[in-house]
Amino acid sequence: MVAKIQGWNEDELERKAAHRTMLQIWEGFTKAADKDSDGKISSDEWIAMWTAQDKNSMAEWQKQYCKVLFNIQDVSGDGVVNGDEFVQVHLKFDIPKDEAIEAFKKLSGGKSSITYEDFEKLYQDYFYSDDVNAPGNHLFGTN
Structure with a gap:
């Protein structure tokens, strides 16, 4: 899906680099x-992993994942995600347009774009915050 969003064909170096990065993220994750090395992540293991994580010092795989998510949405590659890019990407993941527009408004706090620094904070909100109203809860849509 990522390769399709970015318009990469199978032989492009960017696609191969992205594939290697995703494998590194998966390995770290x-x-x-x-923890029991059974090749499956149970709900107890999932909860235990996130409970044990320190949001102030994310593991390397989490930093990579955050960067990948940002880069997927920064379609133009200009270092920011604007509303049009956010909606464009989320439509490809079958998020309704109205929902994607509303999610971007909540994420951006009314700004026209999201920087990587903004995105990193939103990522931390999504994965670490107990606040149901945290803007990061809309990283993947409004629901």
Whole structure:
């Protein structure tokens, strides 16, 4: 899906680099979560992993994942995600347009774009905050 959003064909270096990065993220994630090494992540393992994480010092795989998510949405590659880019990407993941527009408004706090620094804070909200009203809860849509 990421390759399709970015318009990469199978032989492009960017696609191959993205594939390697995703494998590194997966390896870090499974090492952190799959404590019984059964090749599956149970709900208890999932909760335990996130409970044990320190949002002030994210693991390397989390930093990579955050960056990948940002780069997917920064379609133009200009270092910011604007509303049109956010909506464009979320439509490809079958998020309704109205929902994507509303989610971007909540994420951006009324600004026209989101920087990586903004995005990183939103990512931390999504994965670490107990606040149901945290803007980061809309990172993947409004629901």
